[in-house]
Amino acid sequence: MVKLNDIRTSNRSLQELPPGLVAVFVGATSGIGLATIKQFARNTNGARAYIIGRSRDKVSRIIDALKKINPMSTFVFVEGQFSLIKEVDRMSEQINKFEDHVDILCMSPGYLSLGGRKDTSEGIETDFALQYYSRQRLLLNMIPLLERSVSPKVLSILAAGFEGPIDVKNLDCRHHYSFVRASRSAATMTDLMFEHIAKRHPTVSFIHSFPGRVGTHILDHMLGSAPGLLWYPALILRYTIVPLYTHLLCISADEAGERTLFLATSAKYPAGKEHEMTRRIGGWADLPYGVGAARATVMKDGVGNGVYRTMWDGESCKESRLLDGYREDCLGRLVYEHTMGVFAKALKVDAGNGN
Numbered sequence: 001m002v003k004l005n006d007i008r009t010s011n012r013s014l015q016e017l018p019p020g021l022v023a024v025f026v027g028a029t030s031g032i033g034l035a036t037i038k039q040f041a042r043n044t045n046g047a048r049a050y051i052i053g054r055s056r057d058k059v060s061r062i063i064d065a066l067k068k069i070n071p072m073s074t075f076v077f078v079e080g081q082f083s084l085i086k087e088v089d090r091m092s093e094q095i096n097k098f099e100d101h102v103d104i105l106c107m108s109p110g111y112l113s114l115g116g117r118k119d120t121s122e123g124i125e126t127d128f129a130l131q132y133y134s135r136q137r138l139l140l141n142m143i144p145l146l147e148r149s150v151s152p153k154v155l156s157i158l159a160a161g162f163e164g165p166i167d168v169k170n171l172d173c174r175h176h177y178s179f180v181r182a183s184r185s186a187a188t189m190t191d192l193m194f195e196h197i198a199k200r201h202p203t204v205s206f207i208h209s210f211p212g213r214v215g216t217h218i219l220d221h222m223l224g225s226a227p228g229l230l231w232y233p234a235l236i237l238r239y240t241i242v243p244l245y246t247h248l249l250c251i252s253a254d255e256a257g258e259r260t261l262f263l264a265t266s267a268k269y270p271a272g273k274e275h276e277m278t279r280r281i282g283g284w285a286d287l288p289y290g291v292g293a294a295r296a297t298v299m300k301d302g303v304g305n306g307v308y309r310t311m312w313d314g315e316s317c318k319e320s321r322l323l324d325g326y327r328e329d330c331l332g333r334l335v336y337e338h339t340m341g342v343f344a345k346a347l348k349v350d351a352g353n354g355n
Helices: 004-016 031-043 056-069 086-097 125-147 177-201 218-224 226-241 241-249 253-265 321-328 331-352
Strands: 021-024 048-053 074-079 105-106 153-157 203-207 307-310
Touching: 004 031, 004 153, 004 253, 021 031, 021 125, 031 048, 031 056, 031 105, 031 253, 048 056, 074 086, 086 125, 086 331, 105 125, 105 253, 125 153, 125 177, 125 331, 153 177, 153 253, 177 203, 177 321, 177 331, 203 253, 253 307, 321 331
Parallel strands: 021 048, 021 105, 048 074, 105 153, 153 203, 203 307
Antiparallel strands: none
16 A cells, blocks of 8 residues: 555655646546646646536636646636547647647546436447546547657546456447446456557556545435436435445545545556656656555566556556456457447547537
């Protein structure tokens, strides 16, 4: 476990960096994402952060609060519907117009739902889009900017360590859909996709993280989505069990934000290959004394592939036999090709609608 004092030491060291750190946040309007961008504002010097979201009023209030924390940094709202691939492309273009590099890409959009499958106008299940497809689209769009960074980091906050089996004939969970099945599939596909992309872009560090039990409103929102006859028992749980669970068993959102910023900046999670110009493979913050490098998902001759599955405490997840089998079967390429196919279909739907 990485101790919280070590994490705070590492995060504070970011203040010593010269101005110009650039980060893109998705899901930073609430919960862990919001806590993370607050820590980013508190611990950086003259940075720029792009916040992707839907509500201009909500993000405007967040930006006002961030400017009070750090008046020397710049916070830019990028408005759009992140669950739509076409919107992800449009928002990516906006960022590309203003930046020649991106140092950190931090993604945490999504929510828990007790409802059934709900597709977007592009034909992708909404939760699955937020947890996987839209994140991967943004990542691929940002790769050229990330590769121009001295030490690029990609972080997807999801469900590392809770990967589930995937059906190669039903990767999008269109048949026999359930939220749990889709979430576990999204976690598995994230690992395989990161590993596939890392082979082509080895100077980028990729982290799939499970944040643990965090005292946010996500459980309350999930129970609020209970349909039909489930609504009343869910209401009881919202006002009895959930407050106790949050108070007694969860870490605070602030601590989760500190730990997430550490993931996104620490040399504990180096890329698979050093940067050609700087000969650097670590992070923006050097390792505190006594803290060692994390174990990558694939190690060869003592060198990692630059991809990490991490638990809430900052340490690597246990090795997964399930993922080992998928690697032997070369499913990373299959997942990549499937994902690109979903993107193509989504954009074709939009084109067919005249959008």
